[in-house]
Amino acid sequence: xxxxxxxxxxxxxxxxxxxxxxxxxxxxxxxxxxxxxxxxxxxxxxxxxxxxxxxxxxxxxxxxxxxxxxxxxxxxxxxxxxxxxxxxxxxxxxxxxxxxxxxxxxxxxxxxxxxxxxxxxxxxxxxxxxxxxxxxxxxxxxxxxxxxxxxxxxxxxxxxxxxxxxxxxxxxxxxxxxxxxxxxxxxxxxxxxxxxxxxxxxxxxxxxxxxxxxxxxxxxxxxxxxxxxxxxxxxxxxxxxxxxxxxxxxxxxxxxxxxxxxxxxxxxxxxxxxxxxxxxxxxxxxxxxxxxxxxxxxxxxxxxxxxxxxxxxxxxxxxxxxxxxxxxxxxxxxxxxxxxxxxxxxxxxxxxxxxxxxxxxxxxxxxxxxxxxxxxxxxxxxxxxxxxxxxxxxxxxxxxxxxxxxxxxxxxxxxxxxxxxxxxxxxxx
Numbered sequence: 001x002x003x004x005x006x007x008x009x010x011x012x013x014x015x016x017x018x019x020x021x022x023x024x025x026x027x028x029x030x031x032x033x034x035x036x037x038x039x040x041x042x043x044x045x046x047x048x049x050x051x052x053x054x055x056x057x058x059x060x061x062x063x064x065x066x067x068x069x070x071x072x073x074x075x076x077x078x079x080x081x082x083x084x085x086x087x088x089x090x091x092x093x094x095x096x097x098x099x100x101x102x103x104x105x106x107x108x109x110x111x112x113x114x115x116x117x118x119x120x121x122x123x124x125x126x127x128x129x130x131x132x133x134x135x136x137x138x139x140x141x142x143x144x145x146x147x148x149x150x151x152x153x154x155x156x157x158x159x160x161x162x163x164x165x166x167x168x169x170x171x172x173x174x175x176x177x178x179x180x181x182x183x184x185x186x187x188x189x190x191x192x193x194x195x196x197x198x199x200x201x202x203x204x205x206x207x208x209x210x211x212x213x214x215x216x217x218x219x220x221x222x223x224x225x226x227x228x229x230x231x232x233x234x235x236x237x238x239x240x241x242x243x244x245x246x247x248x249x250x251x252x253x254x255x256x257x258x259x260x261x262x263x264x265x266x267x268x269x270x271x272x273x274x275x276x277x278x279x280x281x282x283x284x285x286x287x288x289x290x291x292x293x294x295x296x297x298x299x300x301x302x303x304x305x306x307x308x309x310x311x312x313x314x315x316x317x318x319x320x321x322x323x324x325x326x327x328x329x330x331x332x333x334x335x336x337x338x339x340x341x342x343x344x345x346x347x348x349x350x351x352x353x354x355x356x357x358x359x360x361x362x363x364x365x366x367x368x369x370x371x372x373x374x375x376x377x378x379x380x381x382x383x384x385x386x387x388x389x390x391x392x393x394x395x396x397x398x399x400x401x402x403x404x405x406x407x408x409x410x411x412x413x414x415x416x417x418x419x420x421x422x423x424x425x426x427x428x429x
Contacts, residue, residue, distance in 0.1 A: 015055040018047040019062050019147060023154045026069045027315040029218040030194050031165070037071045044075045048082045056082055056138040060129060061415055062147040065155040065204040067408040069194040073118060087138060094131040097369050101127055104362070108333025108340070119335050125408040133414035134373040141418040142218060145211050148415045149230050153210035156237040158194040159201055163240075173238065179240045200409065202246035203397045205238035207412045210253055210389040211419045218422050232276060245400045252396065253389055310348040310400065317347055317356055331359030334404040350403030357404055373417050390416035 021043055029036030044063075048056050056079050063070055084090070102124045109120060133139065163172045163179040171177050180198030196204070212227040212234075219227065238246050254274070320329040320341050332340040334357035337347075347353045355363045374391065394413045403410050 002022075011050070011052055011055055014047060015058055015143075017044060018051075018059060019150060022059070022062065022066075023150070026066055026194060027154055027158055027161075031161055037069070040070050041074050045078050048078055051082075053083055053086050053136075053138045054140045056132060057136075058143050059149040061133075061144040062151040062419075063206075064148060064408060064411045064415065065151045065196075066194055068196065069158070072122050072408075074124070076122065076129060080125050080128050081179065083132060087136075089138065089193075090132070091135055093369075093372070094128070094135055097133060097365075098124065098128050104349035104358070105333050105335050109336060123335050123407050124407070125368045126411065130410055130414050131369070134417045135412075139418070141421045142215070145215060145415060145419045145422065146196065148412070149208045149212055149227075152204050152234060153230065155194060155196065155204055156234065159196060160237055160240070162194075178242045194261060197218065198241035199243050199401050201247060202238045202241045203401060203409070204412065205234040205241075206246055206249060206397055207390055207393050207416060208251075209234045209238075209250075210257075210393045210412075213257060214386055214389055215420050215422060217424045245397055249393065249396045252368075253393055256385060256389060256392065259385065275398075284418065313343075313347065314349055314352060316343050316345070317341065317352060321356060321359075327356075327359065329359050329361055331355075331357050331362055333357060334407075337405065347402055348400055350398030350401065350409075353402050353404050370413070374420070377417075377420055386424075387420045390419045 020039060025036050025039050025043065029039075044059065047059060051059070060079055063075065102120070105120045105123060106117075108356055109117070133144070159179055160172070163177055167177045172179060180197055180201040209231050212230045216224055235250075252289055258271075309345075320343065327340070334353070337353070337357055341356070347356065354366050358366050374388075391413070394416050398409065401409065403413075
């Protein structure tokens, strides 16, 4: 009997068990409105001690969409500690940018007259996880991507349930309520409840949709059914966020999906899923006109104020940089940029956030760090558009939301990079 095989199987069982337990605890805590963060801390710290690095990363990928329901300082901190302890090969390309960014953020904190070092610690831990997940060869890309999809499922279920609790099922299904808002949660600051604004929620869902699509070739029939269900569920629930960006980026990526080098058979399957969504949604929209009206009104002139408002915010931050040459060159730091700029609005463009945070001096190196895993991968592999769709989903969507801060918005990019690395060989599921 192969004892090593048994050991690996036991660790896989432990990973599945911890993900199931985390899902139950987080969802139950969300429904009954109790703080479950200490329970999730204990579950993660115990599991990370025994899991291999690949299992730790899978658990982190599961928690990426659920970050608002956990204490990132403890969980991310212990995950990084275990990775450093168990890893046999951490590349210099991870430590060098991390060291520069951490020192830079500390210096910028002093100039911002802030003393909240814990924010910088969490940011640095997130940067480490981003760089490690993108560049490591010690983890399982496929299992990590599946974990992310599962985490997104729990996120969507939590927020949909919260919307129903705060209003009613009829109001939510009719489109009278835009899910993903914080209404009704003002007095729950003491509870680690899962919350996301509508656009961030749609962002996680969109990335999950195209990760699932890109993985279609890597699974057998049952796996294809589960991935199709994930695409269907994520798309339908995300529509209730009434996010313009979700609709626009989804349409763009659907076009790219049809142009991708997937076989005609695979494209046909994907079109059948989309057709199934349409068959389910269109008759429903005809009966419940509020959600259809809400979607269409978001694209009408009087409801584009938030869109043009984002342009105004973009211009305000560019004016701030041009009026402050030192900030233009050196940036503000990502953690306290709002305090430094004092403009009253957060940015809504990921690329601009990198420029404002790290200035002209740091912009190009930061972009280089982010795209280097893509070039490294395609040096030895043929470029396939279908594999690149999740990365494209992150790039396009983050042009209307932030990327570096809130820090968790950058981690789906790491999962998208992992998805690109999954071999096309079909395996049993």
